[in-house]
Amino acid sequence: MTTGEMLTWTNRLKEIRSIQNTELRDARLANMMTDLESAYNIPMLQDESYNAKHPFVMQLYRTVSAERTF
Numbered sequence: 889m890t891t892g893e894m895l896t897w898t899n900r901l902k903e904i905r906s907i908q909n910t911e912l913r914d915a916r917l918a919n920m921m922t923d924l925e926s927a928y929n930i931p932m933l934q935d936e937s938y939n940a941k942h943p944f945v946m947q948l949y950r951t952v953s954a955e956r957t958f
Contacts, residue, residue, distance in 0.1 A: 889928070889944050897924070897948055901955070910957055917956050924949050 889897075900920060907913040924930060928945045931938055939946045 889942070889948075894944060894948070901948075901952060905955065914956050917952055920952050921949065924952065 897920075904913060904916045904920065907916065924945065928942060930942075930945065930949060
């Protein structure tokens with residue numbers, strides 16, 4: 889992930905965090921996670937090798953996931 893890509897993803901996350909409607913915010917966060925999975929080929933199951941090779945991608949992915957409400 890380049891610095892420019894990280895900035896774009898981070899700005900998107902900041903925008904989503906500002907949404908007051910919980911259902912809409914969670915839906916947007918889920919869409920962002922799907923987009924990250926597609927853009928960076930994040931495996932469906934935990935893959936320590938992938939995680940080690942892509943620490944910034946995985947940190948962002950975990951951050952987005954943690955923002956969701958259940």
